[in-house]
Amino acid sequence: MSRRRLNVNPLDYSRKLWMRCAMGFTFFFLYFPIVALIIFSFNDSKRNITWRGFTLKYYEKAFNNNQLHEAFANSLLIAGISTLTATVLGAMLGLALYRFRFPMQGPYEGIVHLPIVIPEICLAVAMVAFFATVEVPLGLVTITVSHIAFSIPFVAVVVRARMAGFNRALEEASADLGASQWQTFWNITFPYMKPGIVAGALLAFTLSLDDFVITFFTSGPGSTTFPIKIYSMVRFSVTPEVNAASTVLIVITLALTTLALWVQSKSQRNESNA
Amino acid sequence: MPDTDKTIISVQDVTKRFGTTVTAVDNVNLEIKEGEFFALLGPSGCGKTTLLRMIAGFETLTEGAILIDGDDVSSVEPTHRPVNMVFQSYAVFPHMTVEENVGYGLRVVGTPKAEIDNRVKEAIDLVRLSGLEQRKPNKLSGGQQQRVALARALVKKPKVLLLDEPLSALDAKLREAMQLELVRLQENVGITFIIVTHDQKEALSMANRIAVMGDGKILQIASPKTLYEYPSSSFVADFIGQVNLFDVTEQGVAHGELTLTVDELGAMVLPGVDTNRTYHKLALRPEKIGVAREKPSEIGLVAIPAKLVEDSYIGDQSHLYFETPGGKSLSASVQNRDRDDHHLNKRGEQMWLYWHPAHFQPLSD
Numbered sequence: 297m298s299r300r301r302l303n304v305n306p307l308d309y310s311r312k313l314w315m316r317c318a319m320g321f322t323f324f325f326l327y328f329p330i331v332a333l334i335i336f337s338f339n340d341s342k343r344n345i346t347w348r349g350f351t352l353k354y355y356e357k358a359f360n361n362n363q364l365h366e367a368f369a370n371s372l373l374i375a376g377i378s379t380l381t382a383t384v385l386g387a388m389l390g391l392a393l394y395r396f397r398f399p400m401q402g403p404y405e406g407i408v409h410l411p412i413v414i415p416e417i418c419l420a421v422a423m424v425a426f427f428a429t430v431e432v433p434l435g436l437v438t439i440t441v442s443h444i445a446f447s448i449p450f451v452a453v454v455v456r457a458r459m460a461g462f463n464r465a466l467e468e469a470s471a472d473l474g475a476s477q478w479q480t481f482w483n484i485t486f487p488y489m490k491p492g493i494v495a496g497a498l499l500a501f502t503l504s505l506d507d508f509v510i511t512f513f514t515s516g517p518g519s520t521t522f523p524i525k526i527y528s529m530v531r532f533s534v535t536p537e538v539n540a541a542s543t544v545l546i547v548i549t550l551a552l553t554t555l556a557l558w559v560q561s562k563s564q565r566n567e568s569n570a
Numbered sequence: 571m572p573d574t575d576k577t578i579i580s581v582q583d584v585t586k587r588f589g590t591t592v593t594a595v596d597n598v599n600l601e602i603k604e605g606e607f608f609a610l611l612g613p614s615g616c617g618k619t620t621l622l623r624m625i626a627g628f629e630t631l632t633e634g635a636i637l638i639d640g641d642d643v644s645s646v647e648p649t650h651r652p653v654n655m656v657f658q659s660y661a662v663f664p665h666m667t668v669e670e671n672v673g674y675g676l677r678v679v680g681t682p683k684a685e686i687d688n689r690v691k692e693a694i695d696l697v698r699l700s701g702l703e704q705r706k707p708n709k710l711s712g713g714q715q716q717r718v719a720l721a722r723a724l725v726k727k728p729k730v731l732l733l734d735e736p737l738s739a740l741d742a743k744l745r746e747a748m749q750l751e752l753v754r755l756q757e758n759v760g761i762t763f764i765i766v767t768h769d770q771k772e773a774l775s776m777a778n779r780i781a782v783m784g785d786g787k788i789l790q791i792a793s794p795k796t797l798y799e800y801p802s803s804s805f806v807a808d809f810i811g812q813v814n815l816f817d818v819t820e821q822g823v824a825h826g827e828l829t830l831t832v833d834e835l836g837a838m839v840l841p842g843v844d845t846n847r848t849y850h851k852l853a854l855r856p857e858k859i860g861v862a863r864e865k866p867s868e869i870g871l872v873a874i875p876a877k878l879v880e881d882s883y884i885g886d887q888s889h890l891y892f893e894t895p896g897g898k899s900l901s902a903s904v905q906n907r908d909r910d911d912h913h914l915n916k917r918g919e920q921m922w923l924y925w926h927p928a929h930f931q932p933l934s935d
Contacts, residue, residue, distance in 0.1 A: 465661035468628055469719075471648045472655045473675030473726060483678070487665045 330546065337539030344536050354536035364541055367525035370436060374511075374521060375504040378443035383497040385444070386451025387489065390496075393452065394459040409453065411446045419446060420513035427514065434516030442514045443504040450503060451496035458492025491563035498556035502549050577637075578604040578762050579625060579730055584634035586620055586786075594620040596786035597634075602730075607756050607763045609777035611770060613809065617786040618766045619734055625764065626655045626732050639729055654723035655732040658739070660715045662707040662722075668694065669703040671718050675726045693725040696755065713744050724759060733765040737772060749776050770810045774798065782806050798855075803935045807853040812889075814859075814900050816852040818932075830932060834896045835872055838927050849932040858929040859902035861890060866924045873924040876900060878917055892923060 309315045336344055340351035358364055393405055411419060423442045424434075432438055466488075470480040508523045515524060522545060529538050581600035587593050595617040602608050610618040623629045625636055627648030635644050643651050654675070663671050673690045681689075694700055697717040707715055716736060723731055736752075737745045753776050756763045767773050773780050774794040781791045782805075790802045801807035804815055820831035828843045832852060860866070865873055876892035879899075885906070892900045902923060 463659055463661060465657045465659050466663060468648070469655070469657055469661035469663075469722075470674070470678075472626060472628075473678065473722065474649055475674075475678040476649065479678050483674070484663060 333539050334543050334546070337536055337543045339536050339539075342535065344534055344539070354540045358537050358540045358544070361537070363520075364522075364525055367520045367522045370519060371505055371522040374436065374440050374443055375501050378440050378447055378504045379497055379501040382444045382447035382500045383451050383493060386448040386496055386500070387455045387493050389448060390452040390455030390492070391459065391485075391489065394456050394462070409449050411449050412453070416446075416509040420510040423510060424513045434514055435519045438514045438516070439511050439519060439521065442510050443507065446507075446510060447500035447503055450499050451493075454496035454499060455489060455492040458489060458495075462488055491559055494559045495556045498552050498559075502552050506545060506549060576604040577601050578606075578639055579764070580637040581621070581625070582635045582637065584621070584624065584636060585632050586617070586624060586629060587632045593786050595624070598786075598788050600781060600788065600791070602762060602764065604762055605760055607753065607776060607778045608765070609773035609780045610764065610766045610783060611773040611780050611809075612768065612783035614768055616783040618768075618783045621783070622655075622732050622734055622764065622766045625730070626653055627651050652729040653732055654726050654728040655734065656716075656719045656723050656736050658735040660712075660719040660739075662710075662715045662718045664707050667704050667706055668699060668710070668718050671707070672721045672725055675722060689725050693721040696724065696758070697721045712739055713748065716740070716748065720755070724755075724761070728761060730762045730764060733763060735766055735768070737767075738769070745772070752776060774810070782809060784809070800931055801853060801933070804851055804853065804933050805935075807931065807933065812856045812901060812903070814854045814856065815933075816854070816898075818849050818851060821849060828932070830930075834874060834894055834898065838872065838930065840927065840930060840932060843932055847934055849934055851933040851935070853931040853933055854925065854929055856889065856901045856903040858925050859900070860924045861902055861904055862922045862924065865922045868924075870926070871924045872927050873922055874900075876921060876923050878919050878921060881917060892921070 310319075336347075337354060338350050338352065339347055340353070341348040389408060393401070393408075398404075420442075423438070423445075427434060427438050462485075466484050467480050470484045471477070475483060506523055508527065511521050512524055512527075515521065520528070522541070526538055526541055526545075529535070529541075579600070579602040581598055581602075584595055584598045585593065586595040598617075598621060600621075610621060612618045620629055624631055625638075627643070627646060631644050635642050637643065638652060663674065666674065669690055672693050673686050676686045676689060694703060697720050699714065699717050699721065702710065702714065707718065710718065719736075733752075737748050740748060749772060752763070752765075765773070765776065774797075777794060779791060779793055780797050782789045782797065784805050790797060790806045792800070792802075797806065798810055801810060801813075804813075807813040807815070816832045816835070818830045819833060820837070822829045822831075822837070823845050824839065826845075828840045828845045828849075829837045830840060830849055830852060831837045838852075865875075874894055876894045878890060879893050880891035882889040882891070883906075887903050887905055890902045890904065892902065894900065900923060
């Protein structure tokens with residue numbers, strides 16, 4: 297035992313006992329509430345404090361809740377439209393930032409990435425103030441526009457990072473072989489961008505789907521989204537129905553994130569085989 | 571070898587400036603004949619790649635014009651120029667198979683499917699990639715990717731094939747094999763090849779004619795042999811192989827022949843050299859120098875005693891570095907014809923160096 301301890305490098309901290317304890321506690325506090333939430337969604341109890349036995353009836357109840365349905369449909373609609381728009385605009389932005397040198401590029405790059413770093417609450421307040429100024433009534437449209445606005449930089453960052461490894465000679469070769477600029481883009485550049493675009497789109501979709509703060513501020517009457525609906529349900533009481541609805545959201549988000557990671561790692565594997 | 575005297579590429583007074591300060595290519599004139607294997611040779615940063623990229627159309631000209639087969643292409647997009655390029659990085663499309671890569675240039679211009687299939691097969695056979703048609707580039711070696719890039723360009727039947735340092739990423743053995751293969755290929759297809767390289771051996775062994783570039787200017791255009799044996803300047807002499815340079819102290823004419831005086835060697839008569847020019851240096855290749863223990867008795871040889879200071883053995887040859895009594899450094903290279911004759915080369919030993927004065931190349935700069 298003492299001999300093994302001598303072999304522990306300063307950077308081998310994952311082998312130190314106290315570090316392993318800290319790691320364990322971190323995981324516990326991070327994931328125990330989520331695990332508990334999922335477990336208690338199967339709890340056969342109205343008040344949801346003590347375990348009373350397994351049931352699926354709250355999933356049934358959640359699935360039959362029309363208001364939840366409507367909120368979920370709103371969320372999907374907003375996420376769908378904002379993802380599509382943000383992906384196209386973000387991919388174009390990412391490509392432009394990679395491709396072109398233009399005056400004030402540095403400051404411009406900083407500014408377009410601002411929505412990633414500035415607190416969401418500030419963004420939300422700014423959005424509301426803006427919509428009030430231009431006199432657009434709050435509702436699905438304002439939520440969607442806001443989601444597009446904050447999703448674009450995420451897509452742009454991912455696409456740009458992808459393009460950093462692109463060999464410009466590929467485009468030159470394509471032009472040299474007689475392809476027009478559009479042919480070159482669709483045959484050569486786009487296939488290379490694709491993993492970045494897919495990853496960016498999935499990121500935008502999950503960001504939009506579970507966004508609360510900005511959505512809360514920019515929503516109006518009749519434009520309740522899934523997270524906001526759950527929040528309003530929790531304000532009355534945390535029933536297993538809320539747990540069930542949350543669990544569904546977790547599963548969707550996890551599935552999409554896994555897909556995004558898988559797409560990325562697959563494309564990386566393909567290229568590193570050379 | 572060139573079949574005709576037809577000029578296929580004409581570079582006329584071409585200058586390329588980047589910004590206001592950098593002149594990459596400086597007033598270059600160049601005529602390349604149909605069917606030639608032409609090399610642009612020079613150290614890195616001399617403008618050779620920029621010149622090639624201007625011929626391909628990837629760089630605009632600041633001044634001058636480039637004619638391909640008689641047509642001024644200065645303002646023609648690379649897409650529409652009848653030349654194709656093999657890139658230094660090969661630029662093989664990573665998401666396409668070998669076959670798709672080779673056929674790309676035909677597909678994008680709408681060539682009929684049957685014709686594409688025939689020409690792709692022909693091109694793949696030509697570069698000896700048969701059997702690998704369905705492979706993706708990441709499953710190919712560097713040499714094979716190189717062949718894909720070649721086939722992809724040749725399938726377009728260009729008037730001129732441009733090659734930008736095509737062999738620089740290959741290891742030494744493969745590079746030598748590819749040099750021979752490129753020459754064979756060029757003779758087979760009869761297309762004009764223009765290759766950019768910084769490797770003088772590559773240029774000498776492959777090209778019919780070589781243009782040596784330095785600092786954006788063309789310094790000499792000649793056949794490999796002329797370039798090596800009769801360099802026009804000390805830059806060319808020094809860049810192509812090794813050279814010993816002697817400073818000329820006095821120039822005169824005796825009996826209608828040029829005589830140049832060099833420290834320690836005295837006056838040298840150089841028959842058949844233009845007497846009207848001023849010469850500042852004499853160049854002498856190391857392998858033209860003989861090494862002996864005794865002073866050679868033959869008449870008409872230049873001979874000078876020298877001390878061996880360094881002996882660098884490189885297998886087939888040894889490079890010997892000498893110092894003359896006057897302090898001049900000279901290098902000689904000798905073939906190691908016998909396995910055990912290195913007893914000759916003891917450091918500090920006094921020897922005689924000798925050569926025929928006809929091997930001197932007078933230089934004006």
